[in-house]
Amino acid sequence: MDAILLGFQTLATPMVLFMLVTGLFAGMIVGSIPGINDNIAFAVFIPFSFAMPPDQALALMVGVYCAAATGGAIPAIVIKVPGTASSLLTAEDGNAMARKGMAGRALSIAITSSVIGGIISSIVLLFFAPSLASVALRFGYVENFALAILGLSSVVGLLRGNVIKGAIAAIIGLTVATIGFSPVTGFPRYTFGNINMIEGIPFVPLLVGLFGVAALLDLMVDIFRDRKDNKPLSKLPEIGSLLLPRALMRRLWPVWLSGAAIGNVIGMLPGAGMLMAIFLAYDNAARRFRRLYAGKPGEEAWGEGVPEGVAAPESANNAVTASSMVPLLSLGIPGNSTSALFIGALALHGMVPGPLLFSQHGNIAWMIIVAFLVANLLMWPVAFLVIRSVSKSIFSIPKEVLVGVIAMLCFIGAYSDGANTFNMWVALVAGLVAFVMRMTKIPLGPAILGLVLGPQLESSLNNSLLISRGDWLVFIDPINHPISAGMIFVSALLWIVPVVLNFLPKKAA
C-alpha cells in the first residue's frame, strides 16, 4: 500500500500530470489519424525523451499508449477507416451504426468500453501484477503454439458465408509472414536479394499501408464516384448525441466484463498482442449475441450495427494496454511491440525493467502502474473533448483535402519508423493490396491475424518440437502442458461445432 502511495506521490506533481494529460490528447489524436499509430509516435518521441526527467517521459508514454488504442475507434466509426490496427473490427458495426445516424452512440460505446476495459486492467495491474507474472512464465513454446492456433481458430467464427475468401486472406497473411529470416535455418528467404526485407517486411509501414493508404484509395474512389454522378460530395455522418441509454449500458456490462477479461489474459501473454485480443473478444461477443438477441425484433444483424460489435473489441484492446505491463514491469518481458518500446525508454534513463526495477526505482515503477489507472480515468473527458473539437473539425475538412493530408501523414509515418525510404514503398504496395482485397471482398482481418501469428506459429512449433525431440503429442499432453491441451481442445471445438450444428435438424422457431 505504501508503494502505491509512493506511485501516486510521484505522479501527483504538476509537470508529470501535465505530461500524462498531454500524452492522452496526443495519443487520442495520433490514434485517430489513419497511418500514424502509437509505435510510430514512440519511435519519434523516444529520442526526445532522453532530455526529459524519467517520470515525465514515462507519464507521457503511458498517456499516448492508453489513448491511441481508444482514438483508433473514431475514424473507424466515422469513416470506416481504423485509425490503428486495434480498431480493425470496430469499423464493421461501428460504421454501420454511424450510417444509420447513430455515430454519436457508437463513439460513446467505443469510449465507454475503452475506459471500462482500461480501468479493469489497471486495477488488475495495480494489485495482482507480481502473482500474474508467474502465469506469463508458464507460457513456453508449446503454449505459445497452442495460443497461436487458438487465435487463428477465432477467425472461423467471423467467416459466415465466405469461408473460402477468409481462408485465402489468412493464407496471404501467413505467406507474407514467411518473408525474411527463417527462424529455423537462419537463412533469408523470399527477400529477392533486397537487404531491407531481410528481417521480414517492416511491420509498422505495413500496417500504415493496410489501413492508411488503403483508406486513402477508398476515399478517392468515393470522390470519383460522386464526381461521375455529378453529385455534390457526400457528407460524412453527423456525430450526433453521445448519450448512452441506461438499458443499453445494462445490456453491455457482460460484454465489457468478458472483453476486459480476455484483454487482460491476452495482454499478459508475450507475443499475443492486441489483435488477438480483439478477435477473441469479438468472436465471443458474436456468440453471445446470436444466442440472446439475434433475430429478435428491433435487432440488427451481426456486423450491421450491433452495439456489442463495438463494445467487445474496444474493451478488449484497452484492457491489453495495462495488462501488457504486467510481465514487462515484473519480469522485463514485453507483452507486445508497443510495450517493448517502454524498455527502450526506461533504458535511456538507466533503468532496466524487471524485478530489480521495483527495488531500485520503486517510485518510477509504481508511478507507471498508477499512471495507467489515472490515464484511463481521465481518458473519458479527454476523449469527448477530442471528438467534439478535433475530430469534428478533421471530419469537416472536404474529402479532397482529407485525402492529401492522410497521404502525407501515411508516408511520413512509414518513413519515420527507421528513417528508411524503403518503408514508403512498403506502405504504398500494402495499401494497393488491401484495396484490391476490399474490391474483391476478401476480408482483411484474417490476413492481418495470419501476418501477426505466422512468425509465432512457425518458431514456437519449431522450438517445441526441437525440445520435445520431435514428439507432436506435447501439444495435447494434459499432465506437462495442461494449458496447451486446453487451448487446442477449445480451438478444435471452434472448428467442429459449427459443422456439427449445420448437420443437426434445425429447431422449429
Added chain:
Amino acid sequence: MKNLALVAALGLSALAMPALADDYPQRDIDLVVPFAPGGSVDTTSRIIAETANSILEGGELVVVNRGGGGGIVGQTSVSMAAPDGYSILAMTSSVVTNPLMKGATYSIDDFRPVALYNLDPEVIAVPMDSPFETAQDFIDAATAEPLSIVVAGIGTSHHLSGLAIERVTDMTFNYIPTSGFGAQVQAVVGGHADGALWPMGEAMAQAQAGGVRLLAIAQEERNPDFPDVPTFQEAGIDIPIFATFRGWAVPAGTPDDVVATLSNLMQSVYEDEAYRERMTNAGFVPVFRDADAFQAVISDYATRTGAIIEEAGLGQ
C-alpha cells in the same frame, strides 16, 4: 570583380582542403545507429553523445537512427559515406558477420575502427531451479546428451559462441532460436529450456534478480559483480574470451588526425565519472580501447567466427 573572384577561389579551395584536426569538427557529426530507437546500441550511443557534446567544440554529435535489414541498411550507408569524419557508425560485432552470412555488400575493410566503448562477454545462464548447480554439472549433462539452449537466433553471435564451445569440448547443444530478449527470459526463467547463451549486459539484471543462475562467463578475468562465477577457462572451456563489442567506426580513408580526434573524444567521455555511472546503470560495463586496440578486438573476433561460420556451413 577581381576581388570577388579571389574570394570565391579562396572559398572553393577551403572546401576542397582535407579536414585538419584543428578545424574538425566544423559542423554536426552524425552518429549512425543502424537500429530503431530504444535498443542497446541506441541507448549507449545516446548516453555517449550526451557526455561528448559537453566536451566537443565546433559541432554536436547527433544520433541518427537508420534501421532496417537487421542493421545492414545503416551499416551500408556509413560504408559509402564520405570519409571526412562527419559520419560515424555505432559499430557492433554484426558488421563482421553480416557480409559473411547475410549478404551485406560492404566488407569489414570498408570501415576504420575509432574506439571501443563496451565489451559484452557471453555467459551460460540456467533457470534458478535448474539441476545444474555448477559449470561442471552443466558440462557433464551436455556431454552425456544434447541440452536445449536458447540463443537469439541461428547465425547470431550467441549461436556462434555455442558452436565455438562445441568445437573445444565434447558438449552438444540443441539450439532453440528465440528472437527478442524478453521471450528468451520467458523461456529460461520459466524453465522451458535447459539454459541460454546470453550477453552479460542483458543477463546481469536477471541474475541479480534471482531469476537465473550464471554458470560461466567468457572473459579473461572474473566479473567483480559475480566473484563466484568462473571464467570459461576456469570452467574447463578453452575459450579465453568471447564477447560482442560496441564501438565507433568511420569509413575507410578517413584521415588519421580525424580518427585521433574522435578516439580522444571517446577517451575523454570514458574518463567522465557520471558517464561511467550512467552506462553501468543501464547495464553496460564501460571500457575504452583506442583505434589500434579496437582493431585487434575486431580481428580476433573475425578470425574466431570466420572459422566457425565456415565449418557450420552458415556462410553464403
